[in-house]
Amino acid sequence: MRKRETIRRTTAKEVAAAAGLSKWTVIRAFTPGSSITEESKRRVMEAAAALNYSPNLLARSLATNSTRQVAVFVDDFRNPQKLPFLETLTDRLQAAGLVAMLININNHFDHVHALLHADQRQVDAVILFGTAFRDETLTDRQLGNGMPPMFVLARDSQIDGVPAVVCDAELALRDIVNHLHERGYRRPGFMSGATALSTALRRRQHFTDFWAEKGVSEIELLSAEKYSAEAGAESVRNYLSQMAPADRIDVLMCENDILALGAIDEIRGRHGLRVPEDIAIVGFDNYELGGSSAYSLTTYEQPRHEMVEAIIGMIVGTIEAETVTLPGKLIIRGST
Amino acid sequence: MRKRETIRRTTAKEVAAAAGLSKWTVIRAFTPGSSITEESKRRVMEAAAALNYSPNLLARSLATNSTRQVAVFVDDFRNPQKLPFLETLTDRLQAAGLVAMLININNHFDHVHALLHADQRQVDAVILFGTAFRDETLTDRQLGNGMPPMFVLARDSQIDGVPAVVCDAELALRDIVNHLHERGYRRPGFMSGATALSTALRRRQHFTDFWAEKGVSEIELLSAEKYSAEAGAESVRNYLSQMAPADRIDVLMCENDILALGAIDEIRGRHGLRVPEDIAIVGFDNYELGGSSAYSLTTYEQPRHEMVEAIIGMIVGTIEAETVTLPGKLIIRGST
DNA sequence: CACCTGCTTGCACCCGGTAGCAAGATATTT
DNA sequence: AAATATCTTGCTACCGGGTGCAAGCAGGTG
Numbered sequence: 001m002r003k004r005e006t007i008r009r010t011t012a013k014e015v016a017a018a019a020g021l022s023k024w025t026v027i028r029a030f031t032p033g034s035s036i037t038e039e040s041k042r043r044v045m046e047a048a049a050a051l052n053y054s055p056n057l058l059a060r061s062l063a064t065n066s067t068r069q070v071a072v073f074v075d076d077f078r079n080p081q082k083l084p085f086l087e088t089l090t091d092r093l094q095a096a097g098l099v100a101m102l103i104n105i106n107n108h109f110d111h112v113h114a115l116l117h118a119d120q121r122q123v124d125a126v127i128l129f130g131t132a133f134r135d136e137t138l139t140d141r142q143l144g145n146g147m148p149p150m151f152v153l154a155r156d157s158q159i160d161g162v163p164a165v166v167c168d169a170e171l172a173l174r175d176i177v178n179h180l181h182e183r184g185y186r187r188p189g190f191m192s193g194a195t196a197l198s199t200a201l202r203r204r205q206h207f208t209d210f211w212a213e214k215g216v217s218e219i220e221l222l223s224a225e226k227y228s229a230e231a232g233a234e235s236v237r238n239y240l241s242q243m244a245p246a247d248r249i250d251v252l253m254c255e256n257d258i259l260a261l262g263a264i265d266e267i268r269g270r271h272g273l274r275v276p277e278d279i280a281i282v283g284f285d286n287y288e289l290g291g292s293s294a295y296s297l298t299t300y301e302q303p304r305h306e307m308v309e310a311i312i313g314m315i316v317g318t319i320e321a322e323t324v325t326l327p328g329k330l331i332i333r334g335s336t
Numbered sequence: 337m338r339k340r341e342t343i344r345r346t347t348a349k350e351v352a353a354a355a356g357l358s359k360w361t362v363i364r365a366f367t368p369g370s371s372i373t374e375e376s377k378r379r380v381m382e383a384a385a386a387l388n389y390s391p392n393l394l395a396r397s398l399a400t401n402s403t404r405q406v407a408v409f410v411d412d413f414r415n416p417q418k419l420p421f422l423e424t425l426t427d428r429l430q431a432a433g434l435v436a437m438l439i440n441i442n443n444h445f446d447h448v449h450a451l452l453h454a455d456q457r458q459v460d461a462v463i464l465f466g467t468a469f470r471d472e473t474l475t476d477r478q479l480g481n482g483m484p485p486m487f488v489l490a491r492d493s494q495i496d497g498v499p500a501v502v503c504d505a506e507l508a509l510r511d512i513v514n515h516l517h518e519r520g521y522r523r524p525g526f527m528s529g530a531t532a533l534s535t536a537l538r539r540r541q542h543f544t545d546f547w548a549e550k551g552v553s554e555i556e557l558l559s560a561e562k563y564s565a566e567a568g569a570e571s572v573r574n575y576l577s578q579m580a581p582a583d584r585i586d587v588l589m590c591e592n593d594i595l596a597l598g599a600i601d602e603i604r605g606r607h608g609l610r611v612p613e614d615i616a617i618v619g620f621d622n623y624e625l626g627g628s629s630a631y632s633l634t635t636y637e638q639p640r641h642e643m644v645e646a647i648i649g650m651i652v653g654t655i656e657a658e659t660v661t662l663p664g665k666l667i668i669r670g671s672t
Numbered sequence: 673c674a675c676c677t678g679c680t681t682g683c684a685c686c687c688g689g690t691a692g693c694a695a696g697a698t699a700t701t702t
Numbered sequence: 703a704a705a706t707a708t709c710t711t712g713c714t715a716c717c718g719g720g721t722g723c724a725a726g727c728a729g730g731t732g
Contacts, residue, residue, distance in 0.1 A: 007401075007482045011718060022682050027719070035679060052482070057456040058403065059718035062394050063687050065343075072438070077423035080416040087413035090440035099457070102408070102438040104426035119345075120393040121435070146343045146388070229628055261625060269629035289597060292565055293605035294630055347688060358712050363689070371709060395688035399717050674732095681726075690717080700707070 010053040019047035030055050061122065068098050070315065071118035071148070075105035075131040078227050079258055081285040081302075082130065085154070088308045089129070096312050098124070105131060119147050125315045126150045132158045132198070153311050154302065156198045157323070165310045165324045167302040169199070173206035175330040176282055176300060180251050181214050183336055185280060189220035189249035191235055191259055193227040200255055203284070207253060220249045224259055232262030240271055250279060251336065257283035257290045257299055264295055264335065280336040296334030303328050346389040355383035366391050397458065404434050406651060407454035407484070411441035411467040414563050415594055417621040418466065421490070424644045425465070432648050434460070441467060455483050461651045462486045468494045468534070489647050490638065492534045493659070501646045501660045503638040505535070509542035511666040512618055512636060516587050517550050519672055521616060525556035525585035527571055527595055529563040536591055539620070543589060556585045560595055568598030576607055586615060587672065593619035593626045593635055600631055600671065616672040632670030639664050 012030075016023040021040060028034040029044035048054075061067040070093060074082060090100050101123060103114045111133050118126050126148050132155050150162045157164035180188065190207050192200045208219050222239050224231040232254060240248070254260035260283030267273045267281075275281055283290055283299040290297035303326045310326065313319035348366075352359040357376060364370040365380035372380075384390075397403040406429060410418060426436050437459060439450045447469050454462050462484050468491050486498045493500035516524065526543050528536045544555050558575050560567040568590060576584070590596035596619030603609045603617075611617055619626055619635040626633035639662045646662065649655035 007484075009482050009718095013718080023719085024683080025681065028681090031720085035681090037680065040680080054452065054456050056398075056458065056718050058394060058398050058458045059687090060720075061687095062392075062398055062689085063718085063720040065687075067394065069437075077419050080419060083413050083416060083419050086422075086438070087440060090438055091442060091444070094440060094445050099453070100438045101405075102422070102426055102436045104423060104430060106427060108427070109430050116390060117435070120390050122392065122394045146345045148343075229625055233628070261630075262628065265628040265630045289565055289625060292569070292598065292601040294597075294601045345688095349688080359689090360712060361710085364711085367690090371711090373710070376710080392688050395717090396690075397717095398719085399688080399690040401717075676731080677729085679726105679728080681724100683724085684722100686721075687719090688717105691715085693713085693715105695710100695712085697710070698708080701705080702703105 009056070010051040012053070012055070015044060015047045015051055015053045018051060019043045026053075027055070065122075067122045067124055069101055069121065069123045070098050071101045071103050071114070071121070071123045071126045073103050073105050073111070073114055073126060073128050073131055076227060077104075079130075079256060079285070080289075081256065081258075081287055085129070085304055085308070088304050089127075089153075089311075092305075092308050092312050096316060098312075098315070115147065115150075123148050127311060127315075128152045128155070128162075130154045132156070149315075151311050151314050154199075154307065156202060158198055161322075163314055163322045163324075165307050165314070165326070166199075167300075167307065167328045168325045169202050170206050171327050172284075172300050172330070173203060174210050176253065177207065177210035177214065179298075179330060179332060180253075180280070180282070180336060181211075183280070185251040185336075186216060187218075187220075187248070187250045188216065189222055189239075189252040191222040191224055191232065191252060191254045191263065193224050193231070193255045193259055195223055203255060222252070224255075227256060227258055229258050229262030229265065232259035233266035234262075235259075236263045236266040237270065240267075248279065251276075251282065252279055253282040253284075255284060257285045257287035257297060259283070260297055260299070260335075261287075261290060261295055264297070276335050282336055286331050291331075291333065298333045298336040299331050301329045301331055345392070346387040348389070348391070351380065351383045351387055351389045354387060355379045362389075363391070401458075403458045403460055405437050405457065405459045406434050407437045407439050407450070407457070407459045407462045409439050409441050409447070409450055409462060409464050409467055412563060413440075415466075415592060415621075416625075417592065417594075417623055421465070421640055421644070424640050425463075425489075425647075428641075428644045428648050432652060434648075434651070451483060451486075459484050463647060463651075464488045464491070464498075466490045468492070485651075487647050487650050490535075490643065492538060494534055497658075499650055499658045499660075501643050501650070501662070502535075503636075503643065503664045504661045505538050506542050507663050508620075508636050508666070509539060510546050512589065513543065513546035513550065515634075515666060515668060516589075516616070516618070516672060517547075519616070521587040521672075522552060523554075523556075523584070523586045524552065525558060525575075525588040527558040527560055527568065527588060527590045527599065529560050529567070529591045529595055531559055539591060558588070560591075560598075563592060563594055565594050565598030565601065568595035569602035570598075571595075572599045572602040573606065576603075584615065587612075587618065588615055589618040589620075591620060593621045593623035593633060595619070596633055596635070596671075597623075597626060597631055600633070612671050618672055622667050627667075627669065634669045634672040635667050637665045637667055 012023040012026040016026045026044050028036040029041045093100050152164035190204050222235045224235040260281050283297050286299045286301035306326045310324040348359040348362040352362045362380050364372040365377045429436050488500035558571045560571040596617050619633050622635045622637035642662045646660045
């Protein structure tokens with residue numbers, strides 16, 4: 001680890017010697033609310049400043065059985081929406097005196113590995129950010145037995161007893177379908193990115209249900225497999241090549257903005273069609289670039305700050321609910 | 337911390353009792369290469385499995401003075417390029433048995449705070465990812481005195497003795513300028529996102545120098561203050577509104593793809609100009625969306641994987657160099 | 673001036689591991 | 703079979719703090 005082994009950090013004991021007090025008094029000076037005279041505190045602080053001392057959080061964590069570290073599991077880095085979420089999440093965690101351990105869940109490092117690792121590091125909580133265990137994985141009794149509490153962010157929890165914070169999908173899809181219906185669209189399509197995911201299924205289900213309420217029962221289903229612009233484009237390409245112009249959908253809702261942007265590119269570029277005149281497009285997430293004049297994408301914004309505050313509330317224990325569902329905001333732009 | 341205080345994890349001592357051995361033997365069973373009989377190891381492993389034991393990495397870190405945690409400082413979450421970099425970085429760190437602590441540097445939590453915090457958590461290294469201390473901050477003697485080793489990723493180091501891994505800016509700008517010159521452009525402009533940053537200045541300087549070699553000494557300088565599509569668009573808007581069409585630049589190099597995408601939107605949308613016919617555009621980073629047919633942005637790709645491998649090599653000590661400069665790749669598309 | 677109260681301070685022991693030594697057990701040599 | 707070499711195992715001490723108790727000390731009271 002390059003040099004680190006040779007590094008000598010000052011300890012409370014050394015500060016104590018310098019200040020002519022015991023190490024416990026030094027620790028008290030650094031523990032708010034503990035009983036210590038002003039005079040001793042001053043002497044400790046002077047010595048500490050001279051020696052550049054600060055308490056070893058590792059040792060403290062070991063003794064107090066609380067690390068104030070939170071593992072954040074992420075398994076999909078393709079969605080740029082993750083970045084502002086990570087920004088808000090790290091910011092609010094830090095404000096709450098916590099720190100994020102970012103764990104990349106992938107083929108080499110799966111959920112079970114990651115959870116075991118996080119547990120070994122004694123994290124205070126695990127945030128499953130946009131990811132969830134598959135049901136099968138759960139048969140492992142790795143869970144429960146003293147594992148750190150888990151929380152799901154921005155996706156439905158699939159595990160009993162694991163709370164989740166989500167954007168209200170029912171409200172979102174109702175708003176979207178109402179808007180599309182008002183605009184006069186009647187032949188809707190839905191593009192999912194990964195049909196196995198519960199969030200995906202939920203959005204699609206609500207989309208279908210609300211259209212049914214409007215008397216539209218036929219929903220064209222496209223599937224992109226991955227959440228990337230190319231995948232979105234490819235999915236549209238397949239659809240358009242199979243479908244006679246007269247039978248085409250007049251509006252396509254994409255499960256997220258990235259798919260939507262890829263879809264728009266494909267519709268305009270390779271097929272020379274217009275958005276929204278030939279096919280209208282709706283996304284989900286309000287990714288910055290969708291708002292640019294090139295795309296002007298109608299989308300739905302998740303209440304990022306509120307969601308992050310809620311999950312932190314769950315972690316620190318001020319919120320008890322099992323599931324927090326927060327309303328987002330429909331952003332109407334030129335693509336519909 | 338919700339429940340965590342009541343959680344009881346099994347310790348080596350308890351496993352020892354169950355297996356009828358001492359705690360040291362239990363620990364040996366979990367320490368590769370230590371001297372222990374097959375029989376004892378089997379008994380320990382059985383007891384450990386039954387009790388669901390795994391070693392406490394916190395305690396180990398305290399005893400070995402090595403946490404295998406690396407703090408990653410990020411201060412700009414606007415650039416989507418950060419996300420694939422974070423993906424690669426976390427993946428490779430995990431493969432090396434390290435884990436990333438993601439720290440958000442912002443107004444509430446500045447570099448000095450963050451460094452102090454990282455140090456208190458005994459991280460093995462700090463990666464300044466796309467961020468660097470300003471020179472003034474360094475007058476603090478907070479550095480050096482046993483602080484964890486720091487490494488700068490994707491930006492020039494501004495601190496003596498702090499190694500950096502960067503994409504070769506000289507090579508990149510030479511390739512870009514050669515390409516633009518070949519294509520026949522002769523009136524170049526350069527848009528920076530934050531002129532205070534050394535990386536920005538460096539790219540601009542090379543751009544200017546290589547054009548000078550081609551006999552073009554006048555470079556129009558635009559400034560966007562921030563790295564966002566809007567900022568890029570605004571900067572172009574200001575420029576176009578001030579400049580008579582005849583005097584305009586014929587190619588604009590933007591410091592990164594996000595600025596470039598904003599610039600393209602603005603040029604096409606509000607001004608009805610064509611890219612590349614009226615103004616050609618070059619970006620930097622090869623952000624996925626720039627490759628879409630809507631933008632088809634000529635750009636330069638940083639060698640992400642090599643850069644990440646290099647910085648990890650520095651951290652684990654297999655690479656000694658002070659600065660590693662790696663060649664990237666010019667991606668020529670329709671915008672030039 | 674003795675006595676009680678309450679704050680400070682030092683102490684033994686603990687958190688859950690690691691390091692290195694020495695005794696005990698086993699294997700090898702002569 | 704005795705002596706020696708090698709491997710196992712348990713132990714003490716330690717990493718750098720935190721906890722609860724008891725002694726020390728101050729101030730206030732009768």
